[in-house]
Amino acid sequence: MITDDLHRMAGAYALHALPDDEREAFERHLAGCAPCAQESAELAATAARLGLAAAAAPRREMREQVLRRIGTVRQESPGTADTARAGRGTARGAVLGRWALAACLAGATALGGTAWWQYDRAQEAVRREAAAERQSAEIAAVLSAPDATTRAGRLPDGARGSVVVSRARDRAVFVVSGLPRPPGGKTYQLWFDDGGTMRSAGLLDPGRGARAVLMQGAVGRSSGMGVTVEPAGGSARPTTAPLALMEFA
Structure with missing residues (x-):
């Protein structure tokens, strides 16, 4: 060279x-x-x-x-x-x-x-879409499960909610409609009731109209579920009185 x-x-x-x-x-x-x-x-x-x-x-x-x-x-x-x-x-x-x-x-x-x-950005969009598809498939599987049971309840301001539980799949879906946006700096949080001990089941963004949310975690031996208003980001334990409590069948 x-x-x-x-x-x-x-x-x-x-x-x-x-x-x-x-x-x-x-x-x-x-x-x-x-x-x-x-x-x-x-x-x-x-x-x-x-x-x-x-x-x-x-x-x-x-x-x-x-x-x-x-x-x-x-x-x-x-x-x-x-x-x-x-x-x-x-x-x-x-x-x-x-x-x-x-x-x-x-x-x-x-x-x-x-x-x-x-x-x-494209890869992140693909990951989000894949996660959304998996969640949608799991929601559909719970709602159509042969052993699925439903319990309904009332929420404030005329909102309505119902929880669908499949013990065979060990999952639950919360369906809500008419729920207003939470106050600024607050969020709705879902909970499993494990014999009086509340276990977080994820956050809820009410959005518009009716929507179905796959509750995070296994149902296990939970006897019911609840909804509370928590600080943005959620809490390890409920900090307010529940807006609604629903017992599983």
Whole structure:
């Protein structure tokens, strides 16, 4: 590998884009080439700062433009004794070349950050959808279970609730309608009644209209359930009188 080729590897080295053999050769070259060492350090710092910057979503055509630019613009070699003796025109060209590389780094970093953010958001959406599908399937299984039993109860402000229990599946579903939003900083919480000891069965977002909620945890030996108003985030034990109590069949 000739020295001129090594001089042009600073940008790829700063982005960890060199194969192992070229990276090792360039690192040996760095030990005796102060200009390359300085340029590599500067480009690595620029890439790190760009990676920490808040990035806006790039235009769709930006990726193709950056890739075309990378393929047609060669990186300028860092300053050498010959470069130092060159005129102002050559020096200006080297500076412009460095700015062009920095622009490519900026584009690549923004694209990479945006792509990763989009991928992460997409994966999170897939996970939420899969969890919702599993819960919907479990709710349907409880409601249609051959041994399902239902108990209804009244809630404040004309709201109504009922609990469907399947002992065979060891799960319960709470169905509620007309329940208003809780006061600010508060939430509704469901409870299993384990022989007088209340065990959390999850939080309830009333939403609009009727909705069915899969109560968290196994029914076990619970004899009933309750609903309370708790601080946002829920409580380990009920802190208010229950809005409703319903016994299981």
